[in-house]
Amino acid sequence: MGERLAAVGGRLDVDAVPGWGTTVTAVLPLGMPEAAPADPLAALGARERKYSPVSRGGTGTGPSRRSCTSASPR
Helix, strand or coil, rough: CHHHHHHHEEEEEEEEEEEEEEEEEEECCCCCCCCCCHHHHHHCHHHHHHHHHCCCCCCCCCCCCCCCCCCCCC
16 A cells, blocks of 8 residues: 555655554645656846856856856955
8 A cells, every 4th residue: 555655746654553543644635746847947047147157068066167266355
């Protein structure tokens, strides 16, 4: 039963206490999850796409390749 629920994004919880009984809870989503968009950058505006590390060929997970320098020495 738990495997069937997990296949549709749900779960099965069983809580048993000796002398008190057992509670079985099945949790099911109301609908199937939406498919991911074909182009995840489509929701970005033109400026966001221009400066996004992902749209420039990067992974978007690390620091930018550009270095920043301060105008005044410390």
